[in-house]
Amino acid sequence: MPTTPDSGPGGPSRRRASGGRRRPGPRRRLSLELIVDTAIELVEARGLSALSMRSLAERLGTAPGTLYTYVANRSALEALILDAVVARDGLPHELPGTWLEKLETWARKDWVTFREKPWVMELRRANPDFGPASVIWLDSALRVFDGTELPAQVKLDMIDALDAYVLGAATVDVQSNGRAPGPSPELSGKLDEAQLKVPTLFQALSTGATPFSASGFEFGLHCLLAGFRAIAEETRDAPPQAP
Numbered sequence: 001m002p003t004t005p006d007s008g009p010g011g012p013s014r015r016r017a018s019g020g021r022r023r024p025g026p027r028r029r030l031s032l033e034l035i036v037d038t039a040i041e042l043v044e045a046r047g048l049s050a051l052s053m054r055s056l057a058e059r060l061g062t063a064p065g066t067l068y069t070y071v072a073n074r075s076a077l078e079a080l081i082l083d084a085v086v087a088r089d090g091l092p093h094e095l096p097g098t099w100l101e102k103l104e105t106w107a108r109k110d111w112v113t114f115r116e117k118p119w120v121m122e123l124r125r126a127n128p129d130f131g132p133a134s135v136i137w138l139d140s141a142l143r144v145f146d147g148t149e150l151p152a153q154v155k156l157d158m159i160d161a162l163d164a165y166v167l168g169a170a171t172v173d174v175q176s177n178g179r180a181p182g183p184s185p186e187l188s189g190k191l192d193e194a195q196l197k198v199p200t201l202f203q204a205l206s207t208g209a210t211p212f213s214a215s216g217f218e219f220g221l222h223c224l225l226a227g228f229r230a231i232a233e234e235t236r237d238a239p240p241q242a243p
Contacts, residue, residue, distance in 0.1 A: 030060065030062060030066065030070070031070075032070050032071070032080070034060070035056070035060065035067060035070055035071060035077075036077075036080050036081060036084050037084070038056060038059055038060055039051060039056050039077060039080075039081050040081055040084060040085070041059075042055065042056060042059055043081065043119050044117070044119075047119060048119040048122050048123070051074070051077070051078075052074065053067050053068070053071075053073075053074060053077070056077075075126075075127075078123055078126060078127055079127045079129065079131060080131075081123060082120075082123040082124065082127050082131065082134075083131030083132060083133045083134060084133070085120055085123070086131070086133040086134050086137050087133035087136075089109075089113075089137070090109075091136070091137065091140035092106045092137070092140050092141045092143075092144050093140045093141070093143035093144050093146075094140070095144075099144050099145055099146070099147070099148055100225055100228065100229060102144045103144060103158075103162060103225060103228070104221065104225060106141075106144075106162075107162055107165075107166050107221055108221075110163075110166045110167075110170075111166050111169070111170055111217060114166065114167065114170030114171075114174070115170050115173055115174060118174045121167060121170060121171060121174070124167065138159070141159045142155055142156070142159070145158075148232050148235070148236075149232075149235055149236055150231070150232060150235055151235070154231065154235070158228055158231075161224065162224060165220060165221070165224055166221075169216070169217050169220060173217070
């Protein structure tokens with residue numbers, strides 16, 4: 001027999017028995033780890049701009065004031081989110097291959113992460129301080145260079161250079177993808193004038209070359225790693241310093 005509105009599972013008798021409300025299921029026990037994990041889920045689903053103590057509390061089924069007993073404010077929450085993301089990312093020294101291959105793999109992984117999850121870049125810019133996971137990650141990054149005989153400062157400078165390149169390239173890529181093609185109306189007239197003054201650019205374009213091409217990241221990465229290799233070879237072949 002077909003279920004009718006009055007006789008089915010959602011009929012008046014059931015609603016009266018429950019007092020007009022659905023009985024809540026078991027609530028998950030609140031913890032700092034659960035708060036951070038849920039915040040990451042929220043940001044992945046709706047973006048960093050959607051993150052607030054109120055929206056997070058609603059997702060957790062608790063009052064906003066309760067969250068402040070675990071996290072001081074949104075800035076502290078963002079720092080915890082970023083540290084959790086770093087902790088999940090894996091350690092560079094555990095990647096396969098030579099030290100240059102490890103750096104290359106790490107760079108490409110970050111390139112993909114930053115482009116697919118721009119909110120990670122936003123957190124990086126907003127939270128420059130190192131958390132516990134970042135300290136462990138930096139130690140691992142230094143271990144990538146084991147056996148190279150490079151000075152410690154050179155190792156750190158290479159890490160900074162590679163990180164800055166990937167972060168900068170991904171930032172430009174994400175901003176470009178979100179921008180409407182073509183110049184703004186205010187600049188279109190001046191652009192026509194400028195095109196008459198760029199014969200070298202037009203000559204390059206006539207050969208099929210493309211500015212800001214998709215291969216730009218790979219070319220830049222190749223140049224950077226080639227420079228690292230040259231520096232390592234110079235360090236290895238340099239005569240020992242006189243005492």
